Amino acid sequence: MISLAPPPLPSDDKRWKIVNGTMRRHGFARHALIETLHTAQSSFGYLDDVAIKFIAKSLRVPLSQAYGVVTFYHHFSLKPPGKHTLTICTGTACYIKGTDKLLADSEKHLGIAQGKTTPDGEISLMTARCVGACGRAPVVLVDGELVGQLTSEQVIAQLERWEVA
Numbered sequence: 459m460i461s462l463a464p465p466p467l468p469s470d471d472k473r474w475k476i477v478n479g480t481m482r483r484h485g486f487a488r489h490a491l492i493e494t495l496h497t498a499q500s501s502f503g504y505l506d507d508v509a510i511k512f513i514a515k516s517l518r519v520p521l522s523q524a525y526g527v528v529t530f531y532h533h534f535s536l537k538p539p540g541k542h543t544l545t546i547c548t549g550t551a552c553y554i555k556g557t558d559k560l561l562a563d564s565e566k567h568l569g570i571a572q573g574k575t576t577p578d579g580e581i582s583l584m585t586a587r588c589v590g591a592c593g594r595a596p597v598v599l600v601d602g603e604l605v606g607q608l609t610s611e612q613v614i615a616q617l618e619r620w621e622v623a
Contacts, residue, residue: 464516468508473501477509481516488519491527495534504535532587540575540582542620544613545599549588555595555607561585563610567617581620 464486467474480497484490494517498509505528514524528534546552546561561572564583568576575582591597594606600616 465512468512474512476501477513478516481513486517488517491517491519491524492531495524495528499534504538506536537575538579541580542601543582543584543599544617545584545586545589545602546572546613547587547589547591547595547597547599548585549592549595551592551595552588552597556610557596560596560598560608560610560613564613564617567614581617 464478464481467478477494477498480494481490484493491513494513495505495510498513499505502509510524510528511521513519514521528536544564546557546564548557548561565571568581568583570576570583572583572585586599589597589599589604591604591606594604596608597604597606598608598613599605
């Protein structure tokens with residue numbers, strides 16, 4: 459017999475109650491998969507195997523489907539973020555204003571590719587397709603705070619401040 463009751467929370471961590479609340483609000487319906495994954499990532503910073511398996515089981519979604527969604531959408535991350543995150547907008551307006559140079563210079567300075575975190579876990583270098591601030595291009599999110607019209611020198615200076623902190 460198949461149980462329709464949701465599985466117990468993976469731990470006593472209060473963040474699981476937030477994730478569970480999202481699923482409960484949608485009646486543990488399968489269509490809540492993406493929203494629930496967003497909630498889990500917002501709560502924990504990334505999606506690990508425990509989170510994906512719990513959500514899939516709770517929503518009665520095949521595990522392969524849950525992993526398919528997580529790996530298909532660029533927003534989801536399977537690895538914890540660095541202590542600091544630099545997100546460079548790669549939208550058209552930002553690209554025209556030189557975001558490709560910002561990204562290349564940041565990758566060179568940090569020694570990592572976009573989407574990666576430095577080996578010491580301090581800095582994650584991310585990209586976003588568009589952050590909706592085209593008038594301030596090129597735009598960078600510095601630990602989530604939007605900063606526009608930056609030069610490579612200013613971005614490198616920010617990275618250096620994080621490195622010595």
